[in-house]
Amino acid sequence: MKIIHFMSTFFATAALAQSGNVGIDTSTPDPSAILHIENFKGTPAIATATISGGAVTGITLTNGGSGYTTAPTVNFYAGGSIVNGGTKARATASISGGTVTGITINNGGTGYTSPPTVTISGGNKGLLFPNLNIANLSSTTSPVASPANGLIGFNGGTNSNNKALHFFNGTSNQWQSTIDAEETPKVAYLDFTGSLSLLDNAVAGASALLVVNPPAISGVSNINGFKVVLNTVSGGYSLVLPQGNYLVEVNLNLNSPQESPAGQGGTAPLTGSTYYLMGYFIDFFSETFNNSTSTFTAGANSRKEVPIVSKVNTNHLATWSYYYSVPNNANANIIGGLRLSLGRMQNSTFYDLVNVIPTGSYIKISKL
Template sequence: MRIINFLSMVLPTLIFAQSGNVGINTTTPDPSAILHIENFKGTPASATATVSGGAITGVSITNGGSGYTTVPTVNFYGGGSVISGGTKAQATAVITNGVVTGITVTNGGAGYTNAPSVIISGGNKGILFPNLNIVNINSTTSPVSSPANGLIGFNGGTNSNTKALHFFNAAASQWQSVTDAENTPKVAYLDFEMPVLSLLDNTIAGGSAPLLKNRPSISGVSNIIGFNVRSNQASSYSLILPAGSYLVEVNLNLNSPPESPAGQGGTAPLSGSSYYLMGYFIDFYNDTYNNTSGLFTSGASSRKEIPIVSKINTNHLATWSYYYTVPANANIDGALRLNLGRMQNSTFYDAVNVIPTGSYIKISKL
């Protein structure tokens, strides 16, 4: 998995002074140059540290600066062997009316042989990169002719590529996303919420009921852009997905209480045992959702069956996999609807409970 964290590439450079030819309005930048980017609009504060016994014992403000709208961070750089075995000191700043009025050492650290530099970093402005229309990531002519290795820009144009910062990789002769690599997995997880959902009460083979009767919760790790859960015309919930191809995995923790009355609908264990064939199916309905009008349109369904042999009052796990494709269509998303049903030749014809613990749906964008 290739995930490039752009922030870790940029932010450390903010603490160094400018040196060398950094390539702004230059044709021959020095590759060893370090650029200090000042993203603070105001007068930076300055301070000096006092060291005693290898630890920082105090910080004196030499210039409180001005223009601070949030509390800046305080960092210590240099100072001797702390960089190879010591402990770095920590401190916090106090601001009053935009001026740094105090710095409190919260951890003096250890291993300092001389006073380190004190860097007070505050920011109230961002960094604006060029807005490019990168239609073809393999193009070396458009939007930039013969782009330099490492050139950075934001793909903000009308195209199908990721709307993210891109850099040009000369070795691959390709623009590459720095925050969302092309093979970073896109997934969504849905958990079943309490109360326990009871389905298929007194239902014969072939009967079904909406599986998402209760609204599922979307896990915080879900990162499929455009994914959502909405109530539908069937008094249940549909999974809203933008154009693309997906693998949908449904995992259910099921439990069937004793039939009531006994023998309901012909319920009987398998011959000579206490086990039942508790077969199930899921009908995956390929509906569509108009994200402008908010209306659903019913679509064709696909049935996936799974036979399960189990006892009453015993949890049994059932899993289904379904490949789902949503064609590109302006304002129209896929709206996947799920019905849980009883498979043909089952020998149990009464209620089954969907236990929230252990039941979930995983969607992977392919």
């Protein structure tokens, strides 16, 4: 077996290995080759993690290592987070004199069933792909004559094609752009669970907590650091998000049964009709969450109203959109906690119970 080493003045702690058909500057790579890339000169630091309640709560640095010129990247692997639909923990390292002196947990993550492995990756080198002028995605003559299936290059030429890595697809016989991670939408979906009845005999202006049952977080959710936390101060669950800007869309499938007693609180259909004005509002409470102490601090409230005209015992959909901004903070542990309450809008003509139907009720969060 041949081993191809990228050798300069540095040794490796992080490696990328792939068996089979690895080739550099050759159209006929040895099928037994292994590509091994190394980019760190020094002794790697070593640390272990502890968890509680499914989150990483502590990191013990057992060896600070040596040779670091910049703060290394801290990553967490295994522990069940991804498998259980959770989120990865995040942490940052600090160095002094080339040695890692401390690691700060920025986000403990969710869904861990066992302590994850902590990896501390240093280095200041990168992997440079060939810079090609891929002006015609269907060309098999320029910039490469008869390109091999799977050939990778960066389109850095003066042309209108995407300035990103491209690979040659031998099946379609053309160059294809790889996914640009920066353009990948960052979203989170939460489905409502359990039965929820609100606003029983409630007048206009009254409200109640909306997320009182733990929501089901979709497996496609990919906002780093997002989690749902039980709010021990106000009750219910709050949506915890890292610093940044978000669009929060709330979609509720609602149903109001016949009021009891009749005419409750002045309930009456619209004149000459069997329809009611079942207006609602959501109060969005923008709170602060300290990720290191798991504590909430009250913040400003923004109210969004939606008028709905419907009959009793008939499902009706209500939607809200809210721009939510979590300001930058020098302390990465100070992030956002969004709490929601559902209320009865002014001028409503229905003043009794409303049921939130789990099927069709969800919250979508998009990172902007």
